[in-house]
Amino acid sequence: MTTTRPSEPAAVALELERLRGTVEVGFARVDGSLALLVQRTDQSDRQLADHESRLDTLERARWPLPSVAVVTGAVGVLLSLWQLSTR
Template structure:
């Protein structure tokens, strides 16, 4: 097989076909990389929403602690005043 000269129209067609194949391969790689990035972004969004829901659940279950401490403090003060008044 002989390599055609650059002025030959067949040579131009061959080179264009090679360039087309190279471009298709490159675009396929880029498409694969973009699909992977989109998948990772979706996974990150799911993890963030899961973490936010877990954090909200923790915050909701934590609210009684300060109020319980306040009730214990007020009851301790009341008990101290009652003992002081009894003397």
């Protein structure tokens, strides 16, 4: 492995400028990736909130079903008892 040593200060400055450009490009790519991840996280949060609200709506609409079943059962028992008592 050979390394070349620049003999002039201008060459060192040129290499530092190239290195700076490479680092800036890398940071820009990482920044873009992070921005995309933040956007996807925000979308996921919105979808989760939407699903939570829809689930809450379904749960609220479901509460009368057990009550209706109990009333129907009670009416059935009362009708059966009434029929037995009339015989």
